[in-house]
Amino acid sequence: EAGVVQSPRYKIIEKKQPVAFWCNPISGHNTLYWYLQNLGQGPELLIRYENEEAVDDSQLPKDRFSAERLKGVDSTLKIQPAELGDSAVYLCASSYRGSSYNEQFFGPGTRLTVL
Amino acid sequence: AQTVTQSQPEMSVQEAETVTLSCTYDTSESDYYLFWYKQPPSRQMILVIRQEAYKQQNATENRFSVNFQKAAKSFSLKISDSQLGDAAMYFCAYRSEYAGGTSYGKLTFGQGTILTVHP
Numbered sequence: 001e002a003g004v005v006q007s008p009r010y011k012i013i014e015k016k017q018p019v020a021f022w023c024n025p026i027s028g029h030n031t032l033y034w035y036l037q038n039l040g041q042g043p044e045l046l047i048r049y050e051n052e053e054a055v056d057d058s059q060l061p062k063d064r065f066s067a068e069r070l071k072g073v074d075s076t077l078k079i080q081p082a083e084l085g086d087s088a089v090y091l092c093a094s095s096y097r098g099s100s101y102n103e104q105f106f107g108p109g110t111r112l113t114v115l
Numbered sequence: 116a117q118t119v120t121q122s123q124p125e126m127s128v129q130e131a132e133t134v135t136l137s138c139t140y141d142t143s144e145s146d147y148y149l150f151w152y153k154q155p156p157s158r159q160m161i162l163v164i165r166q167e168a169y170k171q172q173n174a175t176e177n178r179f180s181v182n183f184q185k186a187a188k189s190f191s192l193k194i195s196d197s198q199l200g201d202a203a204m205y206f207c208a209y210r211s212e213y214a215g216g217t218s219y220g221k222l223t224f225g226q227g228t229i230l231t232v233h234p
Contacts, residue, residue: 031220033220033221033222035222040226040227041226041227042119042206042208042224042225042226042227043160043206043222043224044224045221045222045223048220048221056218056221089158091158091160093160095220097220101148101165102220103162103165104220104222106159106160106161107159108157108158108159109158109159111158
C-alpha cells in the first residue's frame with residue numbers, strides 16, 4: 001500500500017512569489033494534517049481536515065496561507081506571497097479516525113527555501 | 116494548552132549500548148496518548164512506540180521501551196542494543212483523546228533530540 005505522497009520534495013523560490021504543495025493521503029484515510037517544521041524543531045500543526053472540512057485551522061496564518069481538500073482526498077497548501085521566514089519543511093500526514101489507534105502516517109515533506 | 120519538553124538537544128551512544136531519551140509534558144487532560152517518533156535525514160517521520168495514558172504498563176517494541184510516569188508527567192524512551200540505524204532525530208509527542216475538542220487528533224511535538232550512534 002502506498003504511503004502519504006507529497007510533491008514537490010524540494011522547492012526554491014524568490015520572496016513574494018506564490019508556492020503550492022500537494023499531498024495525497026493514504027487511501028481511505030479521512031483525516032489529513034499539514035504540519036510546519038522549522039529547522040531543528042518539532043512539527044507544528046497548521047491545519048487539520050476531517051474529510052473535506054477544516055476542523056482546526058487556528059494555527060494557519062490566513063493572511064498568506066490557504067489550504068483546500070477537494071472531495072476529501074488530495075490537499076493543496078498554498079502560500080502567497082512567500083516570505084523569507086516561510087523557509088521550512090511542510091509535512092503532510094493522514095489517519096483514519098475510527099481505527100484502533102488513529103495513527104498518523106507522515107509523508108516525506110516538502111522542503112521550501114525562500115530566497 | 117498542552118506542552119511537550121525534551122531537555123536533551125543531543126545524545127550519543129556507542130553501538131550495542133543503551134541510551135535513554137527524556138521527555139516531560141504538561142496537560143490537564145486525563146485521556147491522551149504519548150508517542151516517540153524517529154526522523155532520519157530523509158525526513159520521513161516514523162512511529163517508534165506509543166503509550167496510552169490509562170495503561171499503567173510501560174509499552175515495549177523490541178529494543179525500544181518507555182518509562183511512563185503519569186503523575187510526574189514524564190515519558191522517557193530507552194533504546195537497548197543501539198544500532199547505527201537508530202541514529203536520527205527523536206521526537207516525543209502528545210495527542211489529546213478528548214473527542215469533543217478541536218485539538219482531537221492533533222500531535223504536539225517536543226523540540227527533538229538528535230541521537231548519534233558511534234560504531
